[in-house]
Amino acid sequence: MKNIIWLASFPRSGNTWLRYVISSLLEQADAAKIDIIPTLHCANRKAIEETLSFSVSLLSVEEVNNFRPAVYRQWSKEGTQRPPLFIKVHDCYAKNENGRHIFPSDVTQATIYLVRNPLDICVSYAHFWGLDNYDKAADLICDKAHSLPANNIDLFGQIYQHIADWSANVDSWCNESKIPVKIVKYEDMKHAPLATFSNIVEYLNLPYTEDEIQSALQHCDITKFQQQEAEIGFGDRPYGGDKFFRQGKVNVWQDKLTKHTVNKIVSCHNAMMQQFGYLNDAGDPI
Amino acid sequence: MQTYHYNICGLTVEFPWKIDYFPTSNQTPDVFIQFGVASPPSKEVMLYQGPYCQVAPNHFFLSIDNIANFMVRDGNLITIEPQGNIDTDSLKTFVLSSCLGVLLIQRNLLVLHAAVLKKNGKTVAFGGGPGCGKSTLSALLLKSGAGVLADNIAVICFDNKTTAMTLPSFPNIHLWQSTLDKLAINGYNSKKIRPEINKYVINIGADFVNTPQPLSSLCILSPWNKREIHFEQITGAEKIFQLTNVSFRTKITRGLGMDQQHFKHISALSNTINMVKLSYPQDWALNSTLINHIDEYLFK
Numbered sequence: 001m002k003n004i005i006w007l008a009s010f011p012r013s014g015n016t017w018l019r020y021v022i023s024s025l026l027e028q029a030d031a032a033k034i035d036i037i038p039t040l041h042c043a044n045r046k047a048i049e050e051t052l053s054f055s056v057s058l059l060s061v062e063e064v065n066n067f068r069p070a071v072y073r074q075w076s077k078e079g080t081q082r083p084p085l086f087i088k089v090h091d092c093y094a095k096n097e098n099g100r101h102i103f104p105s106d107v108t109q110a111t112i113y114l115v116r117n118p119l120d121i122c123v124s125y126a127h128f129w130g131l132d133n134y135d136k137a138a139d140l141i142c143d144k145a146h147s148l149p150a151n152n153i154d155l156f157g158q159i160y161q162h163i164a165d166w167s168a169n170v171d172s173w174c175n176e177s178k179i180p181v182k183i184v185k186y187e188d189m190k191h192a193p194l195a196t197f198s199n200i201v202e203y204l205n206l207p208y209t210e211d212e213i214q215s216a217l218q219h220c221d222i223t224k225f226q227q228q229e230a231e232i233g234f235g236d237r238p239y240g241g242d243k244f245f246r247q248g249k250v251n252v253w254q255d256k257l258t259k260h261t262v263n264k265i266v267s268c269h270n271a272m273m274q275q276f277g278y279l280n281d282a283g284d285p286i
Numbered sequence: 287m288q289t290y291h292y293n294i295c296g297l298t299v300e301f302p303w304k305i306d307y308f309p310t311s312n313q314t315p316d317v318f319i320q321f322g323v324a325s326p327p328s329k330e331v332m333l334y335q336g337p338y339c340q341v342a343p344n345h346f347f348l349s350i351d352n353i354a355n356f357m358v359r360d361g362n363l364i365t366i367e368p369q370g371n372i373d374t375d376s377l378k379t380f381v382l383s384s385c386l387g388v389l390l391i392q393r394n395l396l397v398l399h400a401a402v403l404k405k406n407g408k409t410v411a412f413g414g415g416p417g418c419g420k421s422t423l424s425a426l427l428l429k430s431g432a433g434v435l436a437d438n439i440a441v442i443c444f445d446n447k448t449t450a451m452t453l454p455s456f457p458n459i460h461l462w463q464s465t466l467d468k469l470a471i472n473g474y475n476s477k478k479i480r481p482e483i484n485k486y487v488i489n490i491g492a493d494f495v496n497t498p499q500p501l502s503s504l505c506i507l508s509p510w511n512k513r514e515i516h517f518e519q520i521t522g523a524e525k526i527f528q529l530t531n532v533s534f535r536t537k538i539t540r541g542l543g544m545d546q547q548h549f550k551h552i553s554a555l556s557n558t559i560n561m562v563k564l565s566y567p568q569d570w571a572l573n574s575t576l577i578n579h580i581d582e583y584l585f586k
Contacts, residue, residue: 045416050537053339053348054384055416057460060482066351070337157417 001080002109005204008089009114010169012124014186015088018114021197022086024216025208039086043158061160065096069104076107084109090148092164093172108179112200116186117278118166118265119253119285138261141166142268167272187250193217222248291315295390295441295453296498303374307457307489309496317362317389319381324357324367334541341541346388356385361392376480387439387534391544396551397534400440402452405432405585409452409499411440413532414507419568424459425469430577433495434459439534442555450558452501457494458487468570503560503584509568515579516565525556
């Protein structure tokens with residue numbers, strides 16, 4: 001049954017915000033609580049091990065990737081009585097060593113892929129990892145081997161995910177994937193939230209009115225999440241990192257990044273930044 | 287074929303391989319591990335089917351691509367059907383984790399994802415989800431003078447209605463290479479768990495506690511991203527929730543038709559032990575502070 005909706009993105013592109021809004025709609029809750037993680041994560045190690053019935057810590061990364069399609073098919077099978085199964089993804093869209101797509105098309109209803117300006121991601125990512133300068137974050141988003149977690153002792157209860165560099169991640173889902181993908185720009189979510197989220201809801205054929213979407217957006221206001229994070233912390237943030245729920249502003253890079261860091265990112269991601277309108281005709285960031 | 291008898295979780299287990307450092311037994315085997323044909327249960331009796339396993343009362347079948355098919359029957363038999371040229375260490379690894387855990391559930395024992403350590407005469411289990419730091423904490427406590435009963439699978443039986451006894455599993459702990467390097471654990475033999483995995487079996491020798499011990503506390507490990515180390519008492523229905531959460535393979539337990547027994551066990555355990563939640567930062571710089579807090583709160 002095609003009942004999985006992948007919520008995919010490079011990290012720090014609005015994925016958690018989208019998850020909370022969708023979760024708020026599904027549960028019709030009065031308020032979103034950040035200690036209740038909304039929707040499944042494709043890398044949730046506990047859920048994966050319960051499904052496999054053996055530990056992934058006994059397997060190589062390649063072996064785990066070979067098992068992943070069957071895990072997601074099982075989740076699809078077990079989720080048939082519910083609304084669509086929303087699953088968060090940061091991996092790039094790729095095949096495993098067996099030549100099978102890790103995210104199988106036969107159980108996929110759709111994908112929402114969130115794209116955000118990599119210059120703004122750079123600022124956010126530096127704070128997320130607690131890096132002491134933005135250039136190090138630029139190196140991460142230009143690294144073709146970029147992965148989460150960075151090593152085996154910082155698993156955060158997740159399996160290894162191959163993120164790849166920003167361009168490869170975006171290109172894999174938006175241009176190369178074999179499943180239906182709706183591309184949503186983070187900047188549109190910020191500038192016109194009601195219209196953008198309504199558009200997502202309509203695309204997914206979810207039965208929610210504009211009033212309900214507006215209400216969900218109010219429940220998921222970032223200031224409310226910031227207050228909760230200050231009180232109880234947030235599990236998806238690595239130790240040593242800054243706040244998970246930051247300001248999420250658009251074009252914050254203009255006040256933060258040096259010319260050197262901007263040039264590094266633009267040079268690395270020129271083609272894909274052009275495709276999504278983050279560069280002007282002269283190739284300069286907008 | 288030569289066989290070897292070892293004492294594991296209070297049982298004499300017959301293996302087709304020699305296993306270094308495991309305590310030997312001269313008793314008649316309770317459990318047999320052997321090579322043979324592993325087959326799934328028939329569809330008529332099957333209660334759970336996962337992508338790689340099929341489960342019925344007293345019958346668990348696991349098929350792991352390129353490794354082996356395993357069958358666990360009646361709480362006393364594990365059959366291994368290797369695939370291709372799979373190495374012995376890989377087979378041992380899966381037998382001593384997934385298969386043994388299921389066999390112990392079939393024997394009506396309570397199996398938790400937890401490390402169990404003894405220090406200052408008190409035995410404490412440290413449970414939590416995968417990656418919460420059980421093995422690293424075991425190694426830290428081992429370095430601080432604790433003895434180890436179990437690293438990952440805690441097996442609990444009830445002597446009577448008021449005492450939960452935890453059974454010693456294996457004389458080893460599993461650590462990633464990077465953790466081993468950081469902890470600088472010396473004086474123990476170690477070996478890779480599987481040739482292609484950078485994780486090691488550390489044989490802890492005399493630091494293994496090889497007799498059953500009354501369990502005094504269960505500590506739920508809950509890493510967070512704050513600097514504080516915080517203990518919180520778990521009470522009421524939250525105890526049942528947390529015990530369910532750290533129970534070994536709940537879907538398999540249901541497939542074995544053992545869910546009612548499992549609920550009785552966790553209800554009994556919730557009434558007999560102290561339960562706390564430990565929120566802590568996974569920060570190597572704070573390890574000694576963490577151990578001091580645990581000593582003070584749980585082992586004093």
